[in-house]
Amino acid sequence: TAANANPPRRKRTIMDLQSNKRKKIPITMLTAHDYPSARFIEAAASSHHNHHHHGSSTSGDTGILGPGAAKPPPRGVDIALIGDSLAMVACGYPSTTHLTLDEMLYHCRSVARGCKTSLLVADLPYGTFAVSVEQGVHAAVRITQEGHMDAVKIEGGEEVAPLIKRLTDVGIPVMGHVGLTPQRQAALSGYRVQGKTVSSALKVYHDALAIQHAGAFAVVLEAVPARLAEWISSRLEIPTIGIGAGKGCDGQVLVQLDMLGVDSDLGAGGKGPRFLKKYASLGEVATGAVRTYVDEVRNGAFPGEEHTYPISDEAFRGFLEAVAEQDPAGRL
Template identity: 45%
Template sequence: MSVRPLVKETTPTGTGSLPTARKKVTIQSLHKQRASGIPITVMTAYDFPTARACDTHGVDITLVGDSLAQVCLGYDSTTRLTLPEMIHHCRAVARGTAAPFLVADMPFGSYFEGPKETMAAAVRMLQEGHVEGVKIEGGIEIVDSVRALTRIGIPVMAHVGLMPQRHTALSGYRVQGRTAQGAREILQAALALEDAGAFSMVLEAIPHELGAYITSRLKIPTIGIGAGPGTSGQVLVYDDVMATWLGHKAKFVRRFADVKGEVKKGITSYVDAVKDGSFPSVAEESYHMDPEQFNQFLEMMDDQSWVLRSSKAE
């Protein structure tokens, strides 16, 4: 297996471990974007190359989403993901992130026992995973934990509406807030989480009218995923954007590229070329030996005494 070293860019270096020509995205700059009406872009990443792609091509927030459980690890649910697994992927993404603000999902079960346990898990994600903030799914019931984290300086991105980690209790991935009472509960949760110190809020799978209304009521940026165009920004899963995910396509997903088709083309073309003998070519894809040296080598192979000496040496 031959892998070439990464050729580093010569552009000015940001606060991350890799060179970047972009300014570092901060919580302050995100709030300025919201105030200026400039939409915030968020995309998931689970490894170094995807993180570099997000960094290079203008993503504002890179999210190490717990969706990696399904799209990368083959689990049937995000609830299968463990804290050590999440930290492993966070470290890979952190190595490829310089400009975007880096957030990661707290895995299912890592923030349920109370503020003390939540703080311990979040500290591990910052210290070992090298992320800058954590995202937590939940409503009123996690307010104390969010407040505990923000009081010690750990940025929290809250997440209300559809909460994938609770899909079993919700009887599937269903749109939330379609009734007046349901919408009121989501708004109350969002306001309470903002008051607890959350720096931003993901609104997932809610009516666009509610998404716009909650955004108007909050003083922090809202990030929509299936919440309509009235939020402060949008987030999508990388594998949905690139059309590499083979599972269900949600209504709010738009596929912006056909990487799946290119992968199929690349692999099948490679297999065919090897099978029919057209790869590698002698002229362009093979190394060459000086003819005189090769002839000397053949003469050495014809020398039976050399063969005997070689066998004895072994």
């Protein structure tokens, strides 16, 4: 029946991601940083948005493709990333290195309340795993336990493999992140593409291999030439998720506020990095709405009759009489 055509989406799992890679269905990942941004992700996965996919089979038959047809692609965002980019886009810090673990946990909990069917992955913030593997395990336990996350993401290459292995051993799934690692952008002197030279390309590849070997379930490739990312993706068993790494990766990720066109500091000229595509201009819409509200309050257009609550003439008259009785001199 039509009612059952779109059952509620079940929670995404790591096995779903592996299966996406096998079937060559691109994995979708988007950041979330609070309850509303989590709700946008959740709502995008709900059925009514997807009716246009089954336009051909509304007549009650099994559609043009027949009963043995492939299932429609999975709906919605597979992975919601509580990325430490929220330091800049949601908290106004100049870089991700200012974000503390406690701040991160607050954002994790807000997203977890709003996002029920995407896999929830949170960045281990800068400095939370620099001292020792033990320190990293402690932070990851807090993120999964107090932050209600399904997994953690760790930036870095071969040097973070021991931590990834330990976390995997204790049952905390880890997503890797190689190529450009924004937590080290000062050391890399700003935002620049990695893997453009032979030695740099080899480093990206060896880092990705080390992370896979340590037990990560997926790896983000950031700001890596498309051909290199495609080559690495085809040789890894785990899914790759690209940001500025071309369509040869097994999935894609963007920062939600950036792709919605909410201009935080988007770098030189306000355009943001080359890989960013803006799917909306929410910043302009919001600023315009604020201006209109201010204008309407000032010129008396808001609130209108439809925004107010009535009181009967009788009740108001009674109120005025009662006030006059209580306070004959009109002091009140």
